[in-house]
Amino acid sequence: MSAVVKATDVHKRFHSLEVLKGVTLEVAEAEVVVVLGPSGSGKSTFLRCLNHLEKIDSGRIEVNGHLIGYRERGDGSLREERGRVVARQRAEIGMVFQRFNLFPHMTVLENIVEAPVQVKGMARRAARDVAMDLLEQVGLPDKAAVYPARLSGGQQQRVAIARALAMEPKLMLFDEPTSALDPELVGEVLDTMRALATDKHMTMVVVTHEVGFAREVADRAVLMDDGVVVEDAPPKKFFSKPEHPRTQQFLSKIL
Numbered sequence: 091m092s093a094v095v096k097a098t099d100v101h102k103r104f105h106s107l108e109v110l111k112g113v114t115l116e117v118a119e120a121e122v123v124v125v126l127g128p129s130g131s132g133k134s135t136f137l138r139c140l141n142h143l144e145k146i147d148s149g150r151i152e153v154n155g156h157l158i159g160y161r162e163r164g165d166g167s168l169r170e171e172r173g174r175v176v177a178r179q180r181a182e183i184g185m186v187f188q189r190f191n192l193f194p195h196m197t198v199l200e201n202i203v204e205a206p207v208q209v210k211g212m213a214r215r216a217a218r219d220v221a222m223d224l225l226e227q228v229g230l231p232d233k234a235a236v237y238p239a240r241l242s243g244g245q246q247q248r249v250a251i252a253r254a255l256a257m258e259p260k261l262m263l264f265d266e267p268t269s270a271l272d273p274e275l276v277g278e279v280l281d282t283m284r285a286l287a288t289d290k291h292m293t294m295v296v297v298t299h300e301v302g303f304a305r306e307v308a309d310r311a312v313l314m315d316d317g318v319v320v321e322d323a324p325p326k327k328f329f330s331k332p333e334h335p336r337t338q339q340f341l342s343k344i345l
Contacts, residue, residue, distance in 0.1 A: 093152075094119050094261050094293045095140065100149035102135055109135045111317035112149070117261075120291040124304040124325075127314040128340065133297045136314065137265050140295065141183040142176055153183060154260055181209060184254030188266040190246040192238040192253070198225070199234040202253045210257065217256070224252040228282050244275030248282050255286075262286065264296040276300070283307070301344060305329060313337045 095117035102110035109132045117123050125133050138144040140151060142159030150168070151158050158179050160168040171179065192201050202221035206212040212220075225231045228248040238246055247267055254262060264283065268276040280303050286292040287307050298304070304311050304325055311328040313321040313336070321328065321337040329345070332338050 092119055092155075093117065094121075094154055095295065096150075096152045097136075097140065098150045100136065100139060100151060101147045102132075102139060102144060103147050109317055110139070110146075113314070113317070113319055115312065115319060115322070117293060117295055119293055121309045122287045122292075122294045122296065122307055123310045123312060124308040125295065125297045125312045125314055126299070126301075126304065126340070127320075131314045132317040133314050134265050137185075137263050137295060137297050140261075140263060141180045141185055143185075145170065153179075158183070177209060181257060182260040183263065184257060184259035184261070185263040185265070186247070186250050186254055186267050188270050190238070190243070190250045190270075192246055192249060194238055197235050197237055198230065198241070198249050201238070201249060202256050205253065206256050220256055221252070224255050225249075227255075227285070228252045229278070242275055243271045244278045247271065247279045251279075251282055251286075260293060262292050262294045264294065264298065266297055266299070268298065268300060299344070301329075313340060315340070 093116045095115065097113060097115045100110050100113040113136055127133050135144055139146050145159065156179060159171055159176055161171055163169055199218065199221050202224060203214065203217040206217040206220065207214050222231065222234065225234055228251060230245060230248055233241060233245065268279050271279065280300060284307050287294060308325050310322060311325045312319055315336055321332055321334045329341065332341060
């Protein structure tokens with residue numbers, strides 16, 4: 091399978107703090123990669139670099155064979171892109187955040203319709219049809235006219251997933267999508283993500299602490315620590331026979 095994500099030697103620094111120290115990772119089409127690691131390991135920063143929410147200091151990131159946030163000059167160096175160019179580059183990348191980031195003044199349906207109409211130029215009626223189909227998929231067709239404040243956290247996160255899917259992304263990024271939820275609401279969001287992976291064969295990179303999801307759904311589990319990829323293996327091997335001592339130490343604390 092072709093690589094949907096190709097990140098090569100990615101470095102990122104915030105002032106004097108080097109957060110990413112040369113991350114290299116590829117994700118194939120229809121593959122689900124779960125990224126684990128302790129707080130401060132660079133997981134979320136790396137995810138945000140994949141769609142240029144954070145600028146990288148060096149290295150290279152391609153999604154579907156195209157640079158994200160940059161254009162290559164004739165001499166091979168990179169020039170940063172801005173505004174609408176970046177918006178077009180990241181149009182095929184959906185992202186779901188820890189906090190739901192829904193527009194509070196818009197109904198659920200309006201939240202989902204907005205980006206396809208404004209960014210892709212889709213006719214509003216067609217976008218509404220797509221939105222209702224997506225609400226059906228995430229189990230919330232009866233919430234179309236409701237405002238986000240009237241939804242539970244799990245429902246809001248499922249709306250956020252539907253909103254990302256409305257752009258018909260080739261890649262979905264999830265940044266700790268269940269960490270802000272009450273424990274009893276986690277399952278409904280994981281079920282939605284599980285359906286994306288198994289039924290829709292969506293390419294996904296998921297930063298999470300949900301070990302059960304990693305074991306059941308992921309094609310590969312990755313451990314990041316101190317800004318680098320420490321281990322990258324199929325879940326069965328990752329959880330039962332990790333090679334790196336740091337992975338063994340990390341798993342001993344969470345399992």
